Amino acid sequence: MAIAGVTLGCTTLEEVLAWISNTSQAMFSMQPLLYPHVTMLPSAEMLLELAKPDPCAPHPYQAFQEVSREAMSFQPVHFGLGGGTPRLRVLCLGDSLTAGFQHGGQMFEPYGREMHKRLAALGFHCEVAVCGYNGRTTHDMVLAMDNALVDVCGCCGEGLLRILGKGRYDLVFIMSGTNDMANGTCTDQILHDLSALHFACHRLGIPTVALVPPPSPKYSMEQVFKRSQLALCLAGLATRTPGICAYIDPAEAVTTQQAACWDSDALHFSSFGSKLLGSYLAERLHTVLPPGTDLGSCA
Secondary structure (H helix, E strand, O other): OEEOOEEOOOOOHHHHHHHHHHHHHHHHHHOOOOOOOOOEOOOHHHHHHHOOOOOOOOOOOHHHOOEEOHHHOEEOEEEOOOOOOOOEEEEEEEOHHHHOEEHHHOEEOOHHHHHHHHHHHOOEOEEEEEEEOOOOOHHHHHHOOOOEEEOOOOOEEEOHHHHHOOOOOOEEEEEOOHHHHHOOOOHHHHHHHHHHHHHHHHOOOOOEEEEOOOOOOOOOHHHHHHHHHHHHHHHHHHHHOOOEEEEEOHHHOOOOOEHHHEOOOOOOEOHHHHHHHHHHHHHHHHHHOOOOOOOOEOO
16 A cells, blocks of 8 residues: 555555554654644544545545546546436636645545545535646636646646536636746736636636635745735635635645645645545535535435
């Protein structure tokens, strides 16, 4: 079994948890530069819950199996196809944090996969599609809405309008801006481009959820301030825009204080962190959807 790119000689769940217990403190002390603000690690109970085998999976440790780069080559990638027409269809759009980039782009864990898994466990007949343009900016996504966009990993994602034109969607989650901030793009321009993505959905009658780019354990004070500026502006946009049914900060679910939530680059989510976010968003879905929306429960 491999966790975070490390091959383990573990064959049972107990051995996996023992490995985590024996190495987590060592990992914590070895990475002060990558995780300067880390003060706590996830509890054993949290890891045990994440490691529970999926009874529908052929492999007993599917919880630790990421999605291959090949599987993400053409996006959107759909989770939940099969078994009839889904009553609820959700699209997750963004950059590498949405794609679930990790291990240098060799493996992926989209938060949308865990969102679908959690919703299905709650009895909702749904489909979650994921389109994450690795290394691309929000402005790139706006320019490519009617086309396709090849990202820095060589993956090809269809533009937003092309995706929405090929099927009905009930809700779109948009999380972008990290690469824009890294490129020095001003907050006003990032907000303008994010607005364009949201409004493209609204013109088709599809409500959206605005997710501010998550924080990073390695952010400088200047980067923290810039993210807070964008967060404030995006929250304001959500308040005055009827089509945006919710504003969510991923830091509510994935904090910089949990080392296990982050990939070794301290910029992207680990599998654990991505799954925490997906699970959190699934739980928030009841409060996110407009009143009267049919969730398609099959319970």
